[in-house]
Amino acid sequence: MKTQPVLLVHGGAWAIPDDMVESHQRGISRALAAGYALLQQGARALDAVETAVAVLEDDDTFDAGRGSFLTRDGRVQLDALLMDGSNLRAGGVACVERIRNPIHAARLVLDKSPHVYFVGIGAEEFARAHGIKLIDNSQLVLDRERQRLDQAHQMALRGLPDESFSGPPSDQEPPSYTSHDTVGAVALDSFGNLAAATSTGGTLNKTPGRVGDSSIIGCGCYADNLSAATSLTGWGEPIMKLVLGKWAVDRVADGFAPGRSAQDAIDYLHRRLNGHGGIILLGPDGRYGIAHNTPRMAWGVSNAGGVQTGLNAGGVQTGLFRGVAG
Ligand code: ASP
Numbered sequence: 001m002k003t004q005p006v007l008l009v010h011g012g013a014w015a016i017p018d019d020m021v022e023s024h025q026r027g028i029s030r031a032l033a034a035g036y037a038l039l040q041q042g043a044r045a046l047d048a049v050e051t052a053v054a055v056l057e058d059d060d061t062f063d064a065g066r067g068s069f070l071t072r073d074g075r076v077q078l079d080a081l082l083m084d085g086s087n088l089r090a091g092g093v094a095c096v097e098r099i100r101n102p103i104h105a106a107r108l109v110l111d112k113s114p115h116v117y118f119v120g121i122g123a124e125e126f127a128r129a130h131g132i133k134l135i136d137n138s139q140l141v142l143d144r145e146r147q148r149l150d151q152a153h154q155m156a157l158r159g160l161p162d163e164s165f166s167g168p169p170s171d172q173e174p175p176s177y178t179s180h181d182t183v184g185a186v187a188l189d190s191f192g193n194l195a196a197a198t199s200t201g202g203t204l205n206k207t208p209g210r211v212g213d214s215s216i217i218g219c220g221c222y223a224d225n226l227s228a229a230t231s232l233t234g235w236g237e238p239i240m241k242l243v244l245g246k247w248a249v250d251r252v253a254d255g256f257a258p259g260r261s262a263q264d265a266i267d268y269l270h271r272r273l274n275g276h277g278g279i280i281l282l283g284p285d286g287r288y289g290i291a292h293n294t295p296r297m298a299w300g301v302s303n304a305g306g307v308q309t310g311l312n313a314g315g316v317q318t319g320l321f322r323g324v325a326g
Contacts, residue, residue: 002190002191003188003189003190003191003192003286004190004286004303004304005036005039005040005045005048005187005188005189005190005303005304006039006187006188006282006286006288006301006302006303007032007035007036007039007048007049007052007185007186007187007188007301007302007303008185008186008187008280008282008288008290008299008300008301009028009031009032009035009052009053009056009183009184009185009280009299009300010028010182010183010184010185010231010233010278010280010290010297010298010299010300011024011027011028011031011056011061011062011181011183011298011299012024012062012063012180012181012182012183012233012278012297012298013180013233013234013276013277013278013292013294013296013297013298014180014181014234014294014295014296014297015294015295015296016295016296016297016298016311020061021311023059023061024061024062024298024311025298025309025311026061027055027056027059027061027062027298028056028298028299028300028309029300029307029309030055030059031052031053031055031056031059031183031185031300032052032300032301032302032307032309033302034051034052034055035048035049035051035052035055035185035187035302036048036302036307038051039187039189039190039302042189042190043189044084044189044191044193044195045084045085045086045187045188045189045193045194045195045223045229046082046084046107046110046187046193046195048185048187048189048195049082049185049186049187049195049196049197050082050103050104050107050197052185052187052197053080053082053103053183053184053185053197053198053199054101054103054104056183056185056199057100057101057102057103057183057199058100058101060142060144061181062181062182062183063180063181063182063183063200063201063202064078064080064102064181064182064183064199064200064201065078065100065101065102065140065199065201066100066139066140066142067140067142067144067145067201068140068145068200068201068202069145069148069149069181069201069202069203069204069205069206070141070145070146070148070149070204070205071202071205071206071207071208071210072149072205072206072207072208073208074141074146074149075097075137075141075208076097076137076140076141076145076201077095077096077097077201077202077206077208077209078093078094078095078096078097078099078102078140078199078200078201078202079092079093079094079095079096079102079199079200079202079211079212079214079215080092080093080102080103080105080106080197080198080199080200080214080215081093081106081117081197081198081214081215081216081217081220081221082103082106082107082110082195082196082197082198082221083110083195083196083197083217083221083222083223083229084110084193084195084223085193085194085195085196085223085224085225085229085284086191086193086194086195086225088224089110090110090116090217091106091107091108091109091110091111091113091116091117092106092109092116092117092118092215092216092217093105093106093109093117093118093119093123093127093215094117094118094119094120094123094211094215095119095120095123095208095209095211096119096120096123096124096127097124097137097140098124098134098135098136098137099123099124099127099132099134099135100133100135100139100140102199103197103199104127104132105118105123105124105126105127105132106197106199106215108126108127108130108131108132109123109126112130113126116217117215117217119211148204149204149205152204152205153205156205180233180234180235180277180278180294181233182198182199182200182201182214182220182233182234183198183199183200183233184196184197184198184199184214184220184221184231184232184233184280185197185231185280186223186229186230186231186280186281186282186288187229187282188229188282188284188286192225192284193225194223194224194225194228194229194282194284195223195229196221196222196223196229196230196231197221197231198214198215198220198221198231198232198233199214199215200212200214200215200220200233202214202236203235203236212236212237212239212240213232213234213236213237213239213240213244213245214232214233214236216240218243218245218246219232219236219239219240219243219244219245219246220232220233220236220239220240220245221245222245222246222248222249223249224249224253225284226253226284227249227250227252227253227283227284228248228249228252228253228258228261228281228282228283228284229249229281229282230245230248230249230279230280230281230282231245231279231280232244232245232277232278232279232280233277233278233279233297234269234275234276234277234278234292234294235275235276235277237275238269238272238273238274238275238277239269239275239277241273242268242269242272242273242275244265244268244269244279245279247265247268248261248262248264248265248279248281249261249281251264251265252281252283257283257287257289258281258282258283258287258288258289259287259288259289260289261281261289262279262280262281262288262289262290262291263289263291265279265281265291266278266279266291266292266293267293269293270293276293276294277292277293277294278290278291278292278293278294278297278299279291279292280299286303288301295312296311296312297311297312298311299311
């Protein structure tokens with residue numbers, strides 16, 4: 001029997017300002033349309049999440065691909081992971097600077113390598129050897145981001161905290177919910193297989209070489225047909241410390257609904273480490289959950305019931321926490 005396909009995408013969880021709402025929703029809608037069209041034609045979940053994330057990487061609105069936040073020294077450094085829930089194959093790249101669509105490089109790692117994860121120049125060379133054209137890093141850098149980095153440097157000079165957390169270890173929460181425009185997708189295909197993908201430029205003003213949760217298996221991304229598929233966004237360090245993606249899918253395997261598990265994961269993140277962020281979570285039966293404890297999260301869902309997009313998940317609330325389930 002054929003399964004009804006489902007696709008969820010997100011474009012970051014933070015205080016998305018009113019004047020950026022339209023661009024976020026437009027990007028989410030485009031990614032959904034591209035990925036869901038594939039699912040309807042019988043494509044695999046893995047192809048759908050790769051395509052949806054590539055659309056978001058190509059959109060300057062988001063912190064992925066071109067237009068990403070800059071490192072402290074003014075470069076774009078990108079991380080991405082995708083995972084196939086049918087066989088647990090995964091491919092990831094981190095700290096790549098010369099690849100326009102790191103999710104395609106991650107797919108090559110999954111398809112063509114016995115390994116799971118490549119970083120830096122090794123990742124770029126692997127991608128080049130498998131047909132990806134390397135570009136100059138300047139092609140990924142926008143003036144908008146140069147200005148944003150200048151502001152972060154000014155704040156640092158004035159002794160004001162910024163979100164880079166590039167100093168000594170700190171469990172202090174970043175001062176604002178700015179700058180979390182990472183993108184991700186999870187899908188269920190008509191064969192009943194799950195997949196997940198996440199791509200990011202990381203955090204603004206990050207120390208070069210820093211890698212966050214997004215591309216780390218089980219942290220910002222995970223998929224297993226026997227549990228669920230998930231992609232996360234938000235303040236990466238707490239998400240990594242809790243291996244939150246795997247935590248969330250394991251809750252589904254334990255019998256909790258994806259809606260409940262998504263809410264629990266964000267609650268746990270906040271309770272345990274005062275972290276903030278958002279999650280999309282999809283079970284093998286097509287039920288899903290979306291939750292965040294930031295003022296807004298850009299998300300969208302396509303399934304047999306149609307297309308839904310939003311910026312506030314609505315529904316259950318615990319403090320700043322908001323969740324939606326389907
Ligand atoms: N989680 C990402 C990171 O820490 C940032 C984000 O979600 O925007 O690299």
